[in-house]
Amino acid sequence: xxxxxAVLLVVIVAGFTLMSGYxxxxxxxxxxxxxxxxxxxxxxRRADLIPNLVNTVKGQxxxxxxxxxxxxxxxxxxxxxxxxxxxxxEEQLTQFQQNQNAVGSALSRLLVTVEQYPALRANEGxxxxxxQLEGTENRINVARNKFNDAARLYNQKVRQFPTKLxxxxxxxxxxxxxxxxxxxxKAPVVNFN
Numbered sequence: 173x174x175x176x177x178a179v180l181l182v183v184i185v186a187g188f189t190l191m192s193g194y195x196x197x198x199x200x201x202x203x204x205x206x207x208x209x210x211x212x213x214x215x216x217r218r219a220d221l222i223p224n225l226v227n228t229v230k231g232q233x234x235x236x237x238x239x240x241x242x243x244x245x246x247x248x249x250x251x252x253x254x255x256x257x258x259x260x261x262e263e264q265l266t267q268f269q270q271n272q273n274a275v276g277s278a279l280s281r282l283l284v285t286v287e288q289y290p291a292l293r294a295n296e297g298x299x300x301x302x303x304q305l306e307g308t309e310n311r312i313n314v315a316r317n318k319f320n321d322a323a324r325l326y327n328q329k330v331r332q333f334p335t336k337l338x339x340x341x342x343x344x345x346x347x348x349x350x351x352x353x354x355x356x357x358k359a360p361v362v363n364f365n
Contacts, residue, residue, distance in 0.1 A: 193338035200326040201258070204347055207315070207322040208257035214312040215272055221308060222247045222279070225301045246271075246278040262348040269350065272312075279305065316350045323347040 253271045255264050283302065327346045330339045338344075 189334060190338055190341075193335040194342060196335060197326075197329055197339055197342070197344045200322075200329050201344065204260075204319070204322045204326050205257045207319045208255070208260070211312070211315040211319050212255075214308065214315040216251075218275065218305065218308045218312065219247050219251050221301060221304055222275070225279075225282070225305065246274040249274065257347075260347055265348045265350065276309070320349045323349050 249271050253268050255268055329335050330344050330346050
């Protein structure tokens with residue numbers, strides 16, 4: 173009788189440990205999914221602002237159209253990239269980042285080119301859009317940092333004992349982090365010649 177009771181107690185404790193570990197992993201994974209949605213929302217906000225910026229620039233200045241075309245093409249490519257955060261892989265995240273970096277690079281070239289046009293710089297609509305884009309870039313950075321924090325917490329749970337056993341049983345795998353673009357450690361050179 174005592175032996176059966178001890179076995180039952182061990183089974184109950186193991187069951188609660190398993191359940192607790194599983195629920196903790198599900199909660200952490202859902203946090204990553206939620207934070208990833210915020211990252212995508214920030215990038216979408218930028219993509220939504222780009223047509224307004226391009227139209228404002230078109231309406232105010234007549235300069236190299238290839239710059240505008242690059243912005244529009246980069247935006248189109250970036251908005252086509254969709255990621256399912258529950259199946260997030262290092263390769264998918266790298267491709268997503270490359271597409272988003274292309275948008276940022278095209279916008280930078282556009283904004284530097286615009287600096288050469290005083291009438292456009294003084295345009296209130298353009299100044300407002302430029303401020304909106306700057307705010308959006310800040311939001312994107314905050315969202316990426318929050319994603320990395322959520323991924324760190326999740327990855328800690330996946331790797332810590334005894335939750336690691338639960339993760340292995342139920343197929344919870346580590347999530348990749350956002351990484352800086354190659355060459356991001358070097359300050360950009362702005363030339364107004």
